[in-house]
Amino acid sequence: EAIDLPATTRRNLELVQTLRGEDSPTLFSLLDTCQTGMGSRLLKSWLLAPPRDRDVARERLGAIGALQQGEAWQRLRARLKGTSDVERITARLALAQVRPRELVALRTSLQKQELLAAVPQGPEALLTQILEDLQPPAEALALLQAALLEEPAALIREGGVIAPGLDAELDELRGIQDNCDAFLLDLEARERQRTGIGNLRVQYNKVHGFYIEVTQGQAAKVPEDYRRRQTLKNAERFITPELKAFEDKALSAQERALAREKWLYEQLLQQLQPHVPQLGRYARALATLDVLCALAERSRTLGWCAPEFVREPCIEIRAGRHPVVEARLAETGGGAFIPNDTVLGARARMQIVTGPNMGGKSTYMRQVALIVLLASLGSHVPAQSCRLGPVDAIHTRIGAADDLANAQSTFMLEMTEAAQILHTATRESLVLMDEIGRGTSTFDGLALASGIAAHLHDKVQAFTLFATHYFELTEFPAGHRAAVNMHVSATESGADIVFLHELQPGPASRSYGIQVARLAGVPQAVVNHARHALAALEEGASASQAQVDLFAPPPAAPAETGPGPVESALAQIDPDALSPRDALDALYRLKNLAAQRGAR
Template identity: 60%
Template sequence: ASLRDGLAQLPVLRHGVELTLDRAAPGLLGDIHAAIATPADCLDLLQRAILPEPSVMVRDGGVIARGFDAELDELRGLSENAGQFLVDLETRERARTGIGNLRVEYNKVHGFYIEVTNGQADKVPDDYRRRQTLKNCERYITPELKAFEDKALSAQDRALAREKLLWDQLLADLAAHIGTLQSIAQALALLDTLQALTAHAVRHNWCAPQLVGEPCLDIREGRHPVVENQIERFIANDCALSDAQRLLLITGPNMGGKSTFMRQVALITLLAYVGSYVPATSATIGPIDRIFTRIGASDDLANGRSTFMVEMTESAAILNGATEHSLVLMDEVGRGTSTFDGLALAWAIAHHLIENSRSFTLFATHYFELTQLPEQHPSAANVHLSAVEHKDSIVFLHAVQPGPASQSYGLQVAQLAGVPPQVIKAARKHLARLESQALESSSQLDLFAAPAAEEQDDTDATGSHAHAGAQAHGADSELLEALAGIDPDALTPREALEHIYRLKRLAA
C-alpha cells in the first residue's frame, strides 16, 4: 500500500522538479525528473490488487482488494454472509413447514442444524434428516443446509489460502518492474538528500564552495556544522593551505578547540565534495582524493592492541596511503608512550608528511619542541588556539591565531575539571621547581636543530690544521673529537641523550 500511495504522488513531485529545471542545462535535476516518471502499469496493478487500508500481515487476510478475484470474493461472501443466510433459511423453512418455533442454529460439534420441538415433530418434511435427538426436541439437517455448511465452514480457510496465492502472483507480476522501482527509489533518495542539504544551508547561512584545479584549501570563517548548533556563540576560524603551505602545526591548551577546528575543516571539505553548501563565509577547495584522520584515544582489548598500538596502526595507514592530494588530520600523535619516544615519533611523522607525502595536514600537538619545524621546512606554519588567564582560571577564546602557543595551561584545565585544590597547589609547586631546575641546568642540545655548517677556508687550511694539532695535546682534544663525530640528524632521542652524558663526562 505504501508503494502504491508513493507512486501515486510522483506526478505532483515531478511537476515540482520540472518548475526548477533549467532547460538549457538540466543537469542533475534533469536526471531526477526523468527517473521519477510514473510507471502506469505498475501503479494500476497495485491499485486494483491492494485494499486501501490492508492488513499488516498477509497471513491474517484483508490484503487483496474486492473485485480483483471472483473466487476470493465468493469465499469472503460465504464467510461474511453466513448469518444472513441462516436467517433467510429459517424464515423460509417456517413458512414451508408451518412450524412457528423452528430454529436454525450452529455449534462446533454438530455444525449447522434445524431444531424442532417434540410437539411439532409431526410437521417435519420428508427431506429433513435427523442429526441429533434430545429430551425435548429433534435436530435435523437438509441437503441445502448441508451444502451451505460444507462451503461456509471451509470458506475462511480457503479464502486465506486463496489470498496468499494471489499475493504471491502479485509479487511475481511486480518483479518485472523492479528495475524501474529501484531507479525511482534512487532518484527520490537523491532528491531527498538535496532538499535536506538545501534547507539546512538556507537555515544556517551556508555558502557555495568553489572547487578548483590547483592545490589549495582556503576556508574563511569556517564553522563546525554540529557544534555551532549546540552552543550559543561559535567562533569561526580561517584555514589556509596551499602548495607553499601544506602543514599547520596546531598548539594550544586542552579544551581550546584544536580538535573542533581540525574536524570542521575535514567536514567542510567532505560536504563540498558531496555537492553541499558549507558552513563558512567562503571556501575554495582544490583536488582532495581522501581524508585521513588520527583523532582520539581508544584501545582494542579484544584484539590485544593497546591505545598506543591503535594510534601507531592508524598512523602507519596514513603514512602509507596519503598522497599530495590527501587531507590528513593528526591529533596529538605520540602521547601514548614516553616523552622522548613520543616526541621523536611525532617529529618524524610530521617530517614525513611534509617531505614525502606532501599532504595537506593539520597536526595538533602538545610537544612545543615541534614548533621549530617551520624553521626547517618553509611549507609548515605554526598556529595556536588562544586563551587568556584570569586570576587562577583560564578563558578559552577558541580563535586560531598565527604562531605557537606560549604554554599549555594544563593546571588551569585540571582545575576546571574539578581536581582537588590541594592537588593543584602541589602541582604548582612541583612545576615551579621543575622550571627552576631547567633554567639552572646547562643548555640541552636541540634534538631537531639543523646541523651547523662546517666552515672551512681553503686558504687557511694549513693554519687550521696547525691549531688543531696544538689542541690535540690539551685536555679538550677528546671532547672536540667527540663533538666532531656527532651527526644530530642521524641520532635517535635515546642515542642523543647518551651522547650528552658522554660529553658531560668528558668535560668534567
C-alpha cells in the same frame, strides 16, 4: 570512486556515531531531516562515501541551488512527507515476499504526481534525471489499481485482498459467501415458525461450523430431523440435512475462494516483476530528491554557503565552523561558536597547532575535516566561503584508547594508526594528527612526533594539521618551508583562565594544564602541589636548557671519600647517655658543622 574514510576517521569525526557509541549528536543526526526512510539511508551512504569526482558534487550543489530558488524545497518536502519506503517494498517485490498492504502503499506512492509539478524545471542535470525517473511505470500502476482492494487484509492467507471484477470465478465464490447471511436469516425464521421455538438461533463458528441452537427448556419441541451436534450447559446445538448441505457448499466456497485469491496474488507478483528495475529507479529518484531537499533546508536553517572546487591543491576556508558543536551550543544556549580561517596550499601544507588544553585545537582540526567532507559529498558548508582542491582521503589520529582484546596498549594503537597513515596518505590527502607521541616517555615521544611530522612534510606532502603540546616542535617550521605555526589563544586572570577558541599565527606560550585540572575539580591541594612542581621543573629546565625526562633513572650518588666532620661528630654521640640539655647542644653542633660544609 569514493574518498577514503578509514574506520578511525569515521569514529573520530563522529559521522554516524559519537565516541561513546550513541546516535546523537553526530554529523548524520544534524543533517538528517529527510522525510522518508529511503532518503535517510541514501544520505548516510553519501556521507560515508563522498565521491572524488567533483562533477558529481557540482551536480548536487546545482540541484540544491535550484531547490532554494523560490523555496521549492519546502513544497517538495510537504509532498514527500508520508511517502512509503518504495525502495524496500521494491526489494521485497523482487523476492516475491511483499505483503498486500505494502503493495497498496506502493500504489499510493506511484500516484503522487504532484511531486513532478513541484520539481523545478531547469538545466540542472541531476534534477532532469530525477524528473525522468519519477515518471511511474503506467502498466505497474494499472495492475495495482485493478488488482487490489483499497484496504486489503494484512496477509494473503486471510483473504480479502483481490479487488472485485478482476476474476469471475473469485467473484462467484465470494457471492456464495455473501449470500450466506441471508440464507441463515431465512432458515432461522422458517425453523422458528415450523418448530414453534421462539428463541431458536442459527449460528456459525470456526470450530463447529453451522448449527441450530435451542435452549434446554425448549429441547422437547425439537423435530425428529434435527441431529445433535453439541451439548452445552444451558442449550443444545443441532444440525439438519438442509443446513449440512449448505455448510458443505459454503465452507467449500470459502476454501476455494482463499486458494483462488492466493493464486491470483502470486500471478500479480509475477506480472510486476518486469517493472522492478523501473520501480527501483523511481525509488532512487524519490530518495535523491528527499536528500537534496534536506540539504537545502539545512543550508538555509544553519546559514551555510556553497563551496567552490578548483584544480590546484588547496584547502581555503573563511570563517569555518564545526557544524555539530555550533548546533549544540545554539541548543544549550552556550553562546556563539567562534569561527576560524584555514589556509592550506602549496606554500603551507602543514600547520603545527599548539595551545592550551580545552582551547579548541581538536575542534578546529575536526571542523576542517568535516567541511572538506561536506563539500565533497555535494553539500553546502558551515563557512563564509570555501575553496577546495582535489582530495582523495581523510586520515585521523586522535585520542587515546587501549585495544585490550588485541593486546594493544594505548601507545601501540597510536603507533599502529600513525603507521597506517604514513603508508597510505598521498599529496591529495588531509591528515589530522592530534597529540602524537604522548603515550611514551618525553624524549621518545618528541623524537617520534618530529620524525612523523618530517615524513608527512617531506615525503608524503599531504595537507596536515599537527596538534601538539611539544613546544620543541614549534621550531619545526624554521627548517621546513611548507610548515607554519598556529595556536589557539587563551588569557589568564589570576588563577582563572578564559579560552578564546580563536586560531592565530605563531606558537603558543604555554599549555595551562594545571588551570584546566582545577576547572575539572582536582583537589586544591593537588593543584597547589602541581604549581610548585611545575615552577621547580621550569626553573631547572631554564638552567639546563633541556626538558626534564620524567622517566630517566635517578642520578648516581657521589663516590664516598671518607667520613666528614658531621659524620665524625655523629659517630661520637651516645644517645642513651645524653641528658635533654646535652642532646640539644649536640644538635646545635651538628647543625653548625653542616652549615660550614654547605658554605665550603
